[in-house]
Amino acid sequence: MEIRYRIATETDIPSLAGLRALTRGTVEGWAPYIAGYMEGINNPQKALAPRAVYAAMDDEKVVGWIAGHLTKRLGCDGELQWIDVAPEYRRKGIASELVKLLAGWFAGQNASKICVDPGNDDSRKFYAANGAENLNQHWMYWEDITILVE
Template sequence: MEINYRAATNADIAALARLRSEGWGEAQYWMPRITGYLDGTRHPQKALAPRVAFVAMKDDEIIGFIAGHLTTRLDCDGELEWIDVTSKHRRKGIASELVRLLAKWFEEKGARKVCVDPGNEAARKFYASMGAENLDQHWMYWRDISHLSHSL
């Protein structure tokens, strides 16, 4: 199975909303949030410009995506906002590769300390397997996410 990765574009927003809605509500809910996030009109708490999203593609289908931005939240430099992979493509290394791509972007922007809200226990275990530590009872973080980008 060949997977290609690239930066997300505005043409991808509907597919990202559908993918996000697999586990988190309705696509109609996500359309304006993803659009606003990418165009900079929706601001997560303490978010800074710039922000980015990457997609994982199999053939012409988006099967995963990740989004992140610079931040001052929790004394961090960056925040992983969203990551999703279609259920049938999980546990194949796609999410790990998406995290590595985002880590490389953070490194290029000078962001080392990166936080993430895991949202559930499966995500918490995944981030821990990628080297994230508990920041508090709710949040996790990488002290220096740049080490992940070197495995690309």
């Protein structure tokens, strides 16, 4: 299986919302919210305008995605907003590749200190495995995410 990575577009939104809805909420709820995020209309707390969204593809199927933006939140330069991989594609390194891609985008924006709200214990382990540390009781962060860029 060869996974390809590319910038996500508007036509991916139903797939991205479908992946998000596996964890929380509904496709109908997420689709307009993600669309608004991509367009810069929906802004997470203290978000700045620059943002990036990437998709992981198995042939024509979206099997994972990541989104992040520049921010003024928590003293960070950027925030990893969402990351999801389809259950049958997990533990194959796909999310780690997506983090590297986003890290490359952050590097291009001169953003190095990146925060993430892990949301659950599994993702906390995933972020720790990718070099993130605890920022406080809840949030995690990379002091310099650009070291992940190969």
